[in-house]
Every structure is written in C-alpha cells, then in structure tokens.
Amino acid sequence: MGEFDLIEKYFKRDNSYPGVSLAIGDDCAIVDIPEGKQLVFSIDTLLPDVHFFSNADPSDIARRAFCVALSDIAAMGASPLGFTLALTLPELDENWLQGFSDGLHSVAVEYQCPLIGGDTVKGPLTISLQMHGVVDKHRALQRSGAQVGDVIFVSGSLGDGAAALHVLDNSVSVDAPTKQYFNKRYFMPEPQVTLGKSLLGMATACIDISDGFLADLGHICRSSRVGAEIDISAIPMSKALKLLSNQDELAWALCGGDDYQLCFTVPESQVAAVESVMASTGVSLTHVGRIVPGESIRSNDGALLKVNGYQHF
Ligand code: ADP
Ligand code: MG
Numbered sequence: 001m002g003e004f005d006l007i008e009k010y011f012k013r014d015n016s017y018p019g020v021s022l023a024i025g026d027d028c029a030i031v032d033i034p035e036g037k038q039l040v041f042s043i044d045t046l047l048p049d050v051h052f053f054s055n056a057d058p059s060d061i062a063r064r065a066f067c068v069a070l071s072d073i074a075a076m077g078a079s080p081l082g083f084t085l086a087l088t089l090p091e092l093d094e095n096w097l098q099g100f101s102d103g104l105h106s107v108a109v110e111y112q113c114p115l116i117g118g119d120t121v122k123g124p125l126t127i128s129l130q131m132h133g134v135v136d137k138h139r140a141l142q143r144s145g146a147q148v149g150d151v152i153f154v155s156g157s158l159g160d161g162a163a164a165l166h167v168l169d170n171s172v173s174v175d176a177p178t179k180q181y182f183n184k185r186y187f188m189p190e191p192q193v194t195l196g197k198s199l200l201g202m203a204t205a206c207i208d209i210s211d212g213f214l215a216d217l218g219h220i221c222r223s224s225r226v227g228a229e230i231d232i233s234a235i236p237m238s239k240a241l242k243l244l245s246n247q248d249e250l251a252w253a254l255c256g257g258d259d260y261q262l263c264f265t266v267p268e269s270q271v272a273a274v275e276s277v278m279a280s281t282g283v284s285l286t287h288v289g290r291i292v293p294g295e296s297i298r299s300n301d302g303a304l305l306k307v308n309g310y311q312h313f
Pocket of ligand 2 (some may be wrong): 026
C-alpha cells in the first residue's frame with residue numbers, strides 16, 4: 001500500500017456536506033463561505049506522550065485530536081465547516097490507521113464537520129488538525145471584550161481533565177467504572193459548539209479552557225485589560241472528582257487544563273439570558289466570579305490566585 005492508497009482507503013469518505021464543493025483528491029479543498037459570514041480557523045498539534053499516551057487506542061486518539069481542535073471553534077461561537085489533517089506516521093500500520101480513521105470519521109459525523117483534505121508523511125508520530133468554521137460577520141466571541149462588572153461563568157465542571165491524567169497513569173488508583181469515566185473525560189472532551197453559538201450577542205468575552213481555568217481566564221483578563229474576582233467555593237467539580245477525595249482536586253480544577261469547557265463573561269443584564277441558555281442547551285453554567293478593575297485574579301477574600309497553567313516552553 002502506498003501513500004495514495006492509504007489516503008483513499010482511510011481518509012476519503014463521502015463528503016457531500018453543504019458548502020463543501022470539493023474535498024479530498026485535488027490540490028486543495030473548496031468550500032463556500034455563506035453571505036454575511038466570516039471564516040474562522042485554527043490549528044492544533046498533538047504529540048505522543050505530551051498530548052496522549054502513545055499506547056492509547058488509536059480511535060480514542062483521533063477523537064481527542066478532533067474534539068480539542070473543535071473546541072477552539074466553539075470558543076469563538078462559530079459553526080463547524082470542515083477540517084484538514086496533517087498526519088506524520090512512523091510506519092504504515094493498518095490496524096492503527098483503521099482505528100484512527102474510524103474514530104475520526106465517527107466524531108466528524110457527530111459534529112457535522114467533515115475531513116476535507118490533509119497531508120500524509122513519514123516521520124515521528126504527529127497529528128495536526130486545522131479546523132474551519134463560520135460565524136456571522138463581526139460577531140465572533142473574542143477574549144478582549146470583558147468589562148468591569150461582568151459576571152464570569154464556566155460551563156460543565158472543571159478538574160476532570162487533570163484528574164484523568166493521574167488516573168490513567170495509575171498515580172491515583174480507582175475502581176474500574178471510575179477509571180472508565182475519567183478515560184472518557186480525557187479522550188472524549190465535548191467541544192461546546194452549541195453553547196458557543198448560543199452565546200453570540202450575549203457574552204462579552206469567551207475562551208475554551210485548555211491550559212487551566214486560571215490561566216485561560218488570565219488570557220481574557222490580559223486581552224480585556226481587567227482583573228477578576230473568583231468565588232473558589234463556586235468552582236464546579238464533578239461528583240467523580242469529589243469522590244476521589246484527593247487533596248489536589250481544587251488545584252486540578254483551577255490549574256489543571258484539558259477540560260475544554262468554556263469560560264465567558266456577560267454583563268449583569270444578561271444573567272437571566274444565560275439561565276435560559278442553560279435550559280435550552282442542557283449544559284450546566286456556573287457563576288464563578290466577576291470582572292473587576294486591575295490586572296490580577298483574586299479570590300473574593302482578596303488572596304492573589306497564582307496562575308499556573310500548562311506551557312510547553
Ligand atoms: P499535494 O501533493 O498536491 O499536496 P497530496 O498528494 O499530499 O497532494 O494529497 C492528495 C490529496 O489527498 C489532497 O486532496 C489532500 O488534501 C488529501 N490528503 C492527503 N493526506 C490526507 C490525510 N491524512 N487526510 C485527509 N486528506 C489527505
Ligand atoms: Mg498539489
């Protein structure tokens with residue numbers, strides 16, 4: 001099997017999606033940008049033993065790569081359009097490719113975001129996905145719009161991503177169902193696409209939590225030139241995380257990363273609207289603090305919260 005057979009067999013699928021004029025098979029893909037929309041795109045690279053365990057199920061690796069990449073599109077309030085995949089493989093392992101491509105195509109169908117092109121080369125395993133989405137012109141949610149007095153919300157619960165790393169490498173031991181829960185939380189984060197879209201015209205700033213809640217809220221604060229006050233006791237944590245009764249659970253929720261929830265700010269006047277978004281999307285949204293003047297993030301007893309997010313360098 002050569003490179004082109006590999007692409008044909010594992011990556012070319014029926015891509016008759018609305019807006020996709022030409023997918024895999026030519027020099028470029030062609031997609032339509034609907035009238036009144038803007039294209040948003042971002043790229044994410046995943047490396048073995050940095051972003052996933054190299055012996056993980058290839059289908060799980062694919063799902064995680066897709067969800068992590070789509071999370072950025074969700075954070076802008078955009079709708080998925082399609083993605084490209086740059087795959088560097090050390091060898092042509094058909095078992096691995098079958099699992100990887102099955103996982104990738106099934107999650108792509110779930111989010112209606114097709115694979116429309118890519119590149120395949122030989123070398124150390126590297127998975128890069130470029131996600132594309134569309135959003136109404138000049139309405140995308142950005143990091144820079146938070147205003148003093150805005151209320152800070154987070155979706156879902158925080159800390160499971162970091163806890164999962166400890167559960168998966170067995171440094172925290174748990175029973176089998178708990179392990180399965182954290183495995184799912186790690187490999188199948190849920191990009192908050194529906195929530196992001198519902199926040200258009202409502203949120204003043206938004207970010208997805210990939211590096212850790214405090215680090216990512218810090219990005220909103222820096223971009224918006226404001227500070228934040230957080231009610232630590234309000235930080236939402238899952239039942240499974242609390243049941244671990246691990247002394248690190250709050251640190252994981254605040255600084256852990258890999259949660260792919262949204263953190264966003266809204267003016268006080270929009271708090272009731274956020275509650276209806278919660279009802280319509282079924283995603284739990286928790287009021288965790290408020291935007292204040294200054295540039296630091298503090299707890300509401302005034303203590304400075306150390307921002308300690310993940311950085312590669
Ligand atoms: P070129 O040499 O012109 O850049 P390639 O030979 O790399 O084209 O790719 C041929 C076609 O297959 C292109 O449409 C490209 O987008 C697609 N393709 C290559 N690798 C992948 C992949 N891993 N996933 C999806 N599409 C791919
Ligand atoms: Mg070409």
